[in-house]
Amino acid sequence: MLKKLKQLFTSHGTSDSGNSFFLEVRCQKCGEEFNLYIDKTTSLAQEFSESGKVSYYLNKEILGGRCPVRIQVRMEFDQNRTLLSRTIENGEFLDSQA
Numbered sequence: 001m002l003k004k005l006k007q008l009f010t011s012h013g014t015s016d017s018g019n020s021f022f023l024e025v026r027c028q029k030c031g032e033e034f035n036l037y038i039d040k041t042t043s044l045a046q047e048f049s050e051s052g053k054v055s056y057y058l059n060k061e062i063l064g065g066r067c068p069v070r071i072q073v074r075m076e077f078d079q080n081r082t083l084l085s086r087t088i089e090n091g092e093f094l095d096s097q098a
């Protein structure tokens with residue numbers, strides 16, 4: 001009985017979620033919140049440095065329904081699509097208070 005339960009748990013224990021994430025931002029002007037699903041394999045643009053290294057970046061413009069402010073997000077990733085840095089204009093990242 002116990003053995004069976006263990007197997008059930010371990011088979012569901014791993015989930016590969018490294019290829020996507022949620023971009024959660026809030027408009028600085030009106031406070032509208034956005035929750036965008038980003039698929040790293042299709043949403044990121046490739047960039048080559050002079051030394052031939054590959055990196056990735058994401059430019060996102062978000063226009064809400066309540067005000068004319070356009071939120072601009074720029075995220076940079078390394079060759080493994082790991083987030084290196086990010087900047088935002090006219091808004092803030094909801095997960096930045098950690």
Ligand SMILES: [Zn+2]
Nearest residue numbers: 027030064067
């Ligand atoms: Zn707004």
